[in-house]
Amino acid sequence: MAAIALGQPGGRLADERESLREDLRTTGMVWEREIIRFFRTRARILSSFIQPVLFLFVLGYGMGSLVGATAGFDFKKFLFPGIVAMTVMSTAISSAISIVWDREFGFLREMLVAPVSRTALVSGKTLGGASIATVQGTIMLALAPLIGVHLTWLVVLQVIGIELLMAVALTAFGVFVASHIQRMEGFSVVMQLLLFPMLFLSGALFPLSGLPGWLTVLTRLNPLTYAVAPLRQVVFAAQHVPPIAAARFSAGVTLFGYTLPDSVNIGITCVFAAVFLALAVTGFGAAE
């Protein structure tokens, strides 16, 4: 009986409500820290645009001339939503990297020894990284007029929604991976082995139809595939895409000969996000 905490009056329900409120506050603070840190590293903001812009113009124009346009619809327009997705992905992952930094500089301990739930910490970290990734991806939309892609406010809103979902899934994935990594070098190795294959096999850079069997299997196993497809379809919906072009530059994912509707793709992405989040929570600080 001497063990009753005086600082926690009220019944069990009140306690739970109180602890939920504290958890939300913690999530908010961890999120805020990510945002503060992001704006403090302007070089990072800039550099995170260089790669996708390079991809867009080099691949878009370089490969575009090789591929040619089909009924006025060219490769650049196909590539554009993929590049937006790519921006989100790489920003999300590099946000997750910061956990490895936090470990190197000891701040991770400050978080892990606090009397807060890991779920609250991981949620904050993930939402912070995802917010940054979403903003970066959305800024890329500004290049749309250059590429000849037409956007409406509705499309932008839909894109933001999908970006956010994709970013949550990927940041959580990154947090999970980063939690199991002790050193910075380890992280870049894992990223080379995981992030780049995932990026390239997501259909961000090429249509997923008519691929060799093994490549088809790999792309369908990649969780990112199901996030890239709806993003592209949402953008395509606002374009005039002639049927021949739609066949050639297919936006969707086919599974066993059946083209998945956006709702299914988004559902799959949600499942991945949930699974990665759960993994990230259990793995967070595993090495402490």
Place this chain on the structure above:
Amino acid sequence: MTGDPVRAGPGRPAWDPNDVTGPAARGRAAEGSGIAMTDTQTSLPGRLAAVPGGEAETAVRADALSKRYGDVTAVREVSFSIRRGEVFAFLGPNGAGKTTTVRMLCTLARPSAGRASVAGFDVARQPRAVRRRIGLVFQEQTLDDRLTAEQNLRFHAVLYHVPRAQVRQRIDRALELVALADRRHDLVSTFSGGMARRLEIARGMLHTPAVLFLDEPTVGLDPQTRALVWEDVLRMRREEQVTIFLTTHYMDEAEYADRLAIIDYGRIVATGTPDELKRQVGADTVELVTSDDAAAARRLAAAGFRVRSGEEHLVVFAEDGEGLVPGLIEAAGVRVRSVHVHRPTLDDVFLHYTGRQIRDEPAGRALPMMARARTARR
């Protein structure tokens, strides 16, 4: 003796930072002055009730606490208790088990055997309750250097459930306690090692913990900064009545503690106030140089003093060397040219109990790096 009824009770221990005598003497001083008591009015508000139930005066208690890592026993059946408001030091060489003990008390490592309670809560069974009531400063830095001092503190305030309405006030107070108020909006990356360390101590106090744990708070700092850190620590104890548990391998720092435990190879070999420990080691020695040593020696021996004749001086052994000086001079009966009183130091104490001297680390920062590499590999 550890009992000290004068200092018992909330919001009292007032003492002079220059006073390094035992707690009993300090308690007597507090009765007279009453000045420092006004400091309590500026205390951080809303301190969590430290201890429920009857053990109101015990902040930390360890009973036969042990920790094994595989075949290695890092801590062996360590027992001690710390009263509220006390500064308690764990003195021992590196690898003696100091950090492991701290980790167990802070619920970061599970005891292999034995029990411990902090602020009245069992470390193994109620880790959350313990963590809410402790402040923790690690050997290695755990600040975010891309945030400002204030942002670091705000982050901590949220993690430790400081009520929103009090956050600002407590940050002000914490920065004031370590005299960093003017660096509030500066990035931590611009801080010197000593400033960062003091900011961490302030952060440890932010949520008004019942017990503040400092693991080698001054390692790797230059002497001046070490003194500043100690000023901060003692000010906190004085003004916030927090119980402080710290580890150190610096003998001179252990002197500041009210009580200390000497730990070696995972075992506590001695516990007590610095004065008690020194007394256990042996008497003070008084060296006298007189105009006629032989005559003085005879007279002193006749007066009942334990005297030994040295080559250049006489040595008198006594419990309270300083107090005896006037009597000695009188009893010697000859002209006394010089008097030197030597009190045993904690170095003598450590040597007495362990048969060795604590080696100072060659490079202060090497240790945390190693410690980090160790935890990283695990």
